Amino acid sequence: MDKTINYLAFGDSLTVGFGAPDGRGFVYSFKMKVEQWLNVPVQLIQAGTNGATTSELLQTLESDPQIQKDIQEADIITITAGGNDLIQAAIPFFYQNDPAFLKSALQTYESNYKEIMAKIETLRQGIDTPYVIALIGLYNPLPQVPESAYWVQRFNLFLRKLEQPHIHIVQVYDAFIGQDTRYLSDDAIHPNEDGYDELARQVESVVSLQQLQQLIP
Numbered sequence: 001m002d003k004t005i006n007y008l009a010f011g012d013s014l015t016v017g018f019g020a021p022d023g024r025g026f027v028y029s030f031k032m033k034v035e036q037w038l039n040v041p042v043q044l045i046q047a048g049t050n051g052a053t054t055s056e057l058l059q060t061l062e063s064d065p066q067i068q069k070d071i072q073e074a075d076i077i078t079i080t081a082g083g084n085d086l087i088q089a090a091i092p093f094f095y096q097n098d099p100a101f102l103k104s105a106l107q108t109y110e111s112n113y114k115e116i117m118a119k120i121e122t123l124r125q126g127i128d129t130p131y132v133i134a135l136i137g138l139y140n141p142l143p144q145v146p147e148s149a150y151w152v153q154r155f156n157l158f159l160r161k162l163e164q165p166h167i168h169i170v171q172v173y174d175a176f177i178g179q180d181t182r183y184l185s186d187d188a189i190h191p192n193e194d195g196y197d198e199l200a201r202q203v204e205s206v207v208s209l210q211q212l213q214q215l216i217p
Contacts, residue, residue, distance in 0.1 A: 003216050005042045007031055008070045011057065011080030014136065014199070015048030019190030026136075026191075027078065029200035034076065037209050038216060045070050053084045054112035061119050071123045075215045077133045078203065081116070082155050083141050085109045087189070090142050102151045110158050117162055130214050133167045134207050135159055136199065139176035141189045170206045172199055 009015045009027040017025025031042045047067055049056065057079075060067055071077065089105030092098070124131065137156040142148040152173065159169045175198050176183055183195030191199060 003040050005034060005038065005040055005075045005215060006045070006070075006073050007034065007042050007076040007078075008045045008047060008074040009078050010047045010061075010067070010071075011078070011136075012048060012052045012084055013050040013190060014080035014083065015046070015078070016050050017048070017196060018050055019185035019187065020193045020196045024193075025196040026199035026203060029197060030078065030203050033200065033204050034212060038212055040216065042076075045074075048080070051084055052081075053088065054081045054109050054116065055085075057081050058112045058116050058119070061116055068123055071120055072127060075129070075131055076207075076212075077120070077131065078136060079116070079133065080136045081113065082109050083138055085112075086138065086148070086151060086155060087141060090145055090148060093147075094145060099147070102147070106151065106154055106158075109155060113158070113162065117167070131166060132207060132211055132215065134170050134203050135162060135167065136203065137169060137171040137173060139172050139183075139191075143180050144188070166211075168206045168211075170203050172202045175202055 014025060015027060017023035017027060027044065027046065031044045035042045047070065049060070085105045085108060086102070089101040093101040120133070137159050138152050140148055140152045156171055156173055163169050176195070180188065183191055183198055185192040185195070
């Protein structure tokens, strides 16, 4: 029987593709690229939730038997998380000018992300088949807030700690700097079609063909 690659896309509105026509975000571009590279069909499981914070994603992972099963069966997992943690903290920060809101959001994000990765590892225990995870870092969703660049980079810095041979960190921050009008949609927060294409290119540049070939027996 020919191999089919199971691709689980898990995360927030970036995984949904919010802001692109028909919600066709980076997930679809990456799926097609993997099919091209490996010449095998890719089964996409789209598990994105608009507005989801890392707390909500962790809760889903801990309580939803379907997503747990999807993780156990996945060959490729992409995760987008953290943007909503940052945005929700930026609102009170903006009004009260107290960085404690952003600091607290960063701590919550770090602790939740560690637990998300630990949960995935637990779910994969005893499963011998190789799998690849790509964690997608943040671009600056609030370029109009001067302090946001510092905090976005703090969020991204943390992701590096999670890197392992099968866990790849996709940093997209630099690609989006100064490209707000080109890469962001009308809401000035989510990417537009070009922005999602750029996200897909960044994922493709980090997850190599060689690593993906190991997924095919």
